Amino acid sequence: xxxxxxxxxxxxxxxxxEQQEVLREFSLSIHDGEFFTILGPxxxxxxxxLRLIAGFEHADSGQVIIDGTDVSTLGAEKRSVxxxxxxYALFPHLTVFENVAFGLRMARVARTEIESRVKEVLEMVxxxxxxxxxxxxxxxxxxxxxxxxxAVVNRPKVLLLDESLSALDYQLRLxxxxxxxxxxxxxxxTFVYVTHDQEEALSMSDRILVMHQGQPQQVGTPRQxxxxxxxxxxxxxxxxxxxxxxxxxxxxxxxxxxxxxxxRYQRIIHAxxxxxxxxxxxxxxxxxxxxIEYLRDAGDKPGFVGEVKDRNxxxxxxxxxxxxxDGLQLRSSEFFDEDDPDFxxxxxxxxxxxxxxxxEHVIPAENLNR
Amino acid sequence: xxxxxxxRQLAIWLSLSWLAVFVLxxxxxxxVTSFLTADxxxxxxxxxxxxAYARLWDPVYAGVLIxxxxxxxxxxxxxxxxxxxxxxxLSRFSxxxxxxxxxxxxxxxxTNSLIRTYALKMLMGNKGLFNDTLLALGIIDAPIRMIYTxxxxxxxxxxILLPFMVLPLMASFDRLDRSLxxxxxxxxxxxxxxxxxxxxxxxxxGIIAGCLIVFLPAMGMFYVADLLGGARNLLLGNLIxxxxxxxxxxPFGSAASVALIVLMAVLLWAYFQANRRVSRRGGLxxxxxx
Numbered sequence: 001x002x003x004x005x006x007x008x009x010x011x012x013x014x015x016x017x018e019q020q021e022v023l024r025e026f027s028l029s030i031h032d033g034e035f036f037t038i039l040g041p042x043x044x045x046x047x048x049x050l051r052l053i054a055g056f057e058h059a060d061s062g063q064v065i066i067d068g069t070d071v072s073t074l075g076a077e078k079r080s081v082x083x084x085x086x087x088y089a090l091f092p093h094l095t096v097f098e099n100v101a102f103g104l105r106m107a108r109v110a111r112t113e114i115e116s117r118v119k120e121v122l123e124m125v126x127x128x129x130x131x132x133x134x135x136x137x138x139x140x141x142x143x144x145x146x147x148x149x150x151a152v153v154n155r156p157k158v159l160l161l162d163e164s165l166s167a168l169d170y171q172l173r174l175x176x177x178x179x180x181x182x183x184x185x186x187x188x189x190t191f192v193y194v195t196h197d198q199e200e201a202l203s204m205s206d207r208i209l210v211m212h213q214g215q216p217q218q219v220g221t222p223r224q225x226x227x228x229x230x231x232x233x234x235x236x237x238x239x240x241x242x243x244x245x246x247x248x249x250x251x252x253x254x255x256x257x258x259x260x261x262x263x264r265y266q267r268i269i270h271a272x273x274x275x276x277x278x279x280x281x282x283x284x285x286x287x288x289x290x291x292i293e294y295l296r297d298a299g300d301k302p303g304f305v306g307e308v309k310d311r312n313x314x315x316x317x318x319x320x321x322x323x324x325x326d327g328l329q330l331r332s333s334e335f336f337d338e339d340d341p342d343f344x345x346x347x348x349x350x351x352x353x354x355x356x357x358x359x360e361h362v363i364p365a366e367n368l369n370r
Numbered sequence: 371x372x373x374x375x376x377x378r379q380l381a382i383w384l385s386l387s388w389l390a391v392f393v394l395x396x397x398x399x400x401x402v403t404s405f406l407t408a409d410x411x412x413x414x415x416x417x418x419x420x421x422a423y424a425r426l427w428d429p430v431y432a433g434v435l436i437x438x439x440x441x442x443x444x445x446x447x448x449x450x451x452x453x454x455x456x457x458x459x460l461s462r463f464s465x466x467x468x469x470x471x472x473x474x475x476x477x478x479x480x481t482n483s484l485i486r487t488y489a490l491k492m493l494m495g496n497k498g499l500f501n502d503t504l505l506a507l508g509i510i511d512a513p514i515r516m517i518y519t520x521x522x523x524x525x526x527x528x529x530i531l532l533p534f535m536v537l538p539l540m541a542s543f544d545r546l547d548r549s550l551x552x553x554x555x556x557x558x559x560x561x562x563x564x565x566x567x568x569x570x571x572x573x574x575x576g577i578i579a580g581c582l583i584v585f586l587p588a589m590g591m592f593y594v595a596d597l598l599g600g601a602r603n604l605l606l607g608n609l610i611x612x613x614x615x616x617x618x619x620x621p622f623g624s625a626a627s628v629a630l631i632v633l634m635a636v637l638l639w640a641y642f643q644a645n646r647r648v649s650r651r652g653g654l655x656x657x658x659x660x
Contacts, residue, residue, distance in 0.1 A: 056552055076555045089553035093571045102567075103557035154557065 006065075007032040007190050008053055008081075008158055013062030015048055022048045023214050026062070030158070030192060031207075035184050037193045039201040040211035041237070046194045049211075050160050053192065055079045067157050077106075081158040082151035086166065088143045090135040096122070096146050097131040103154040121153040124183075141172045148180075152187060159184075161193045165200065177204055198238045202226060210234050228272065232366050235284050242285040242330050245365065248275045259283070262328055265304065271362035280365035287333035289359040292320065292345070293352045303354035306330065308345045320345065322353050397631075404624035422625035431609065431626075438606040441520065441595070442588035445527035446535075449584045450577065452528065453535035457576075458569075460536075461543035472540075475533055483530050487597050490526050491517060494598070518600035526594040531587065535580040542576025575645075582641055586634045606630050 008030040015023040022045045030036045038046040051057040052064055055076030064072045071079050082103070090099050097118055104114045122128050125145035135143055144164065151159055161180075165173045181204050184191045195201055201208050202222040210217040210225060210233070218230040229235035232243065246259040252268065259269045261283060269283055295305070306322040309329065313319075322330045330353060345351055404422055409415040425431070460471050478486060493499045494516040501513040516522055546569065554564045570577075592607030606626065613623030 054556060056555075076552070077558050077560055083553070083556045085549055085553060087547075087549055089547065089549040091550060091553070091568065102554070102559075106558035106563060150557070 005032050006030060007067055008192065009063075009065040010049070010052065010059075011063045011065070013052060013059040013064065015045075015052065015057065016060050021214065023052075023059075026214070026216065028209065028216070030190060033188055033190055034206040035181065035191045035193065035204055037195060037201040037205035037208045038211060039195055039198060039208050039237075040217075041196055043213075044211040045214040046196075046211050047162060050083075050162055050192065050194050053158065054081055054083050054160050080156055081160055082154050082156040083160040083162065084144075084147045084151050084164045086163045088135075088147040088164075088167075090143055090146055090150070092135055094134075095131065096127065096133050096135070096138070099135065099146055100150045100153050102150065107154070117153055121149045124186075125149045140168055141176065144168065144176060148183070152183075152189065156189065158190045158192060161191060163195055164193070166195070166197070173200070180204060202238070210237065212237070228361055229284065229363070231363060232282060235361075235363070240287050240331055240333075242287070242290070244283040244285065244328075246281050246283050246362075248277050248279045248281060250277050251275070262324075262326060264326065267302070268357070269360055269362055270358050275362075275364075281362050282365055284361040284363065285330070285355050286359070287319065287331045288317075288335075289355045290322075290330060290332035290334075291354055291356060292322065292332055292334065294345075295350055295352055298352035301352070301354070303352050304330070305350060305352055308347055308349045308351055311345060311347065318344070322351065400624045400627050403620050404628050406621045408619045408621045419621075422619075422621040425622055426625055426629055434604050434609050435606065437604055438589050438609075441523055441527065441605060442585050444524045445531060445588045446581050446585040448524060448528040449532050449535040450581060453532055453539055453580065454577070457536050457539035457543055461540060461546075475536065479533065484593055486530065487526055487594055490522075490529065491597050494522055494525075517598060518602075520599070523595050523599035523605075526598045527588050527591060530591070530594065531584045534583045534587075538579040538583070539573065539576040542573040546572050578641060582637065586637065589630060589634075 006029040008028070010026060010028040013023055013026045014021065015026075026045075026049070028049070038049055040046045048057060052059055053066070055071065055074060055078070059072060062072075063070055066079060066081060091102065094102070100118045100121060101114050104117060109117070119128070119131070122131055125148060127142060127145055127149065130138065130142065130146075135146065138146065144167075147164070148159075165176050165180075168176060177200060180191070180193075193201075193204065202225075205222055207219060207221055208225050209219045212233050218225060218234045220228075225234060226238055229238065229241075235241045235243070244261050245263075246261045246269065247263075249258045249260055249266070251257050251274075254274065255271055257269055257271060257275060258266065259281070260266055261269075269281075271281070275281060304322075304324055306324040308320055309323045310321040311318060317333045317335055319331065319333045322332060324330065332353065405418045405420070407415055407417060407419050407421065460468055463471065495501070496513045496515065496517070498517070500516060501510075504510045505513065550568055550572070551564055554568045559567065589605055590607040590610075592605055592611045595605045595608050596611075607630075610623050610626045610630070613619045613626060617623075
């Protein structure tokens, strides 16, 4: 990670709330101009990180650096970052125009410039005609846009968004996701977005930080996070995953190993790092990595044979749960094939299952109680 | 139709008759009396006359009205200056601490306010606790004259009416969304700007309500002015009391009462009118939205 292009840097930040350590020796570097998402379940410390950057909280130790300046001791009112709050926090006694103009007035920007900048940014979020409305007269999506306009009009170095879409309904959320992404490209401002919604994170971000219990789990592009999760938490938090326990038997070459899966199936697995014979690993299979065939079609190809325990038609995919003889359940998700309209299984039907070789992801074993 | 009254009906009738007997009828009596003719031996006699109302315009009484408005306004201002920070700090405490503080503030209410005013009189005397303490601490060399001054009346009114200011303010502060203050801070507002641009406008309903329910009763609290203010610092309440008990001019006392009630009613009406205009404007624009 190049330090030169970092617009926000947290180094060895520790934060306690009444003896409870929320972050410990936490470091983070956010690049200039990127859409950076902090993803994790509630209570993982993601909002604390955002509030530390905003200046609402101060670290017990460590530094917060914004645009090359140590701002660790500066309050929120003195930092060149702005926040879009989860509840929007629009001022109910002020019009849309005055809400958006608030930051500029505080900065004592000239009256005429305020006028033109507020108008410009309201046009940008398509609220040009709503300048004289009050917040309570706007819909949820419109309020959301005012909150964004109120922040970006100040031309901050970094825009912080705290679960800003979670209050909207599903359709509007999808729309706002693409608008946000578009806005971020248009403005070239660094966005730091906090969410617990993995789909949102994957679809909007340039990079994602996955947090769990105050610990960073993995930083990477959405693709890296989804396809090469570094541990079981990341794998299971981002999308669905089948986890198979395996033991390495012998190496075939640098990245291919013969392994014993679940103590009974000898298969060849592909890994992205070296393992020694005897190492315990997890083989992670996404539901869409699995292929199912009727027993009569599969012949005696290597693979698993199991019973269909559940099937669920979602419109785009057919999701099934296949139970192997030892009780292990695999989740699969297959896209419909227009050429094969009959493709369906009945409950309790015995089928052949295998994964598309090379699509599996192998990580070192973690102690887990299954 | 059932003739067995439910508890609900009983409660409604009970409170209605209570109001009728103890509020409506006395007020009607006052209203009627104000139109009668004064008579020293029989208090008030026929025929009807507007004499009492005509005398209200006497400059002497205008002077009392202005003094009275001044004392009440000062007391309201003091209540606001003390009550606002008090309510603000209280609203930041945890619910438990807050309940205890409110309880402590309300306890004196269980003692009759007349008795508390007598207590204040003792405390503020030339040899009262206040002067003794200041003398003992060496802050003053001779007792300060506190009792029977304008200051004493304002102090007494403030002391007695403070809770009426604090309670509506508390309600306003409770409704104040903390994230708005963070948002203002995020947008560069310092503490002073957050106070004047966010906190004050958003607690304005509480400020107005508190001022009204302090200001209106303050004008009638004759015993505070009697006990603490001596003869010179009169409230409208004193004027009225004197007409009934000393001068025995009931029609004029009644006319002054009616005038005070009308004044209060006008102020309340203006307050509700302003409130309604604000919400009606919102409502109209809402209709335009659809």
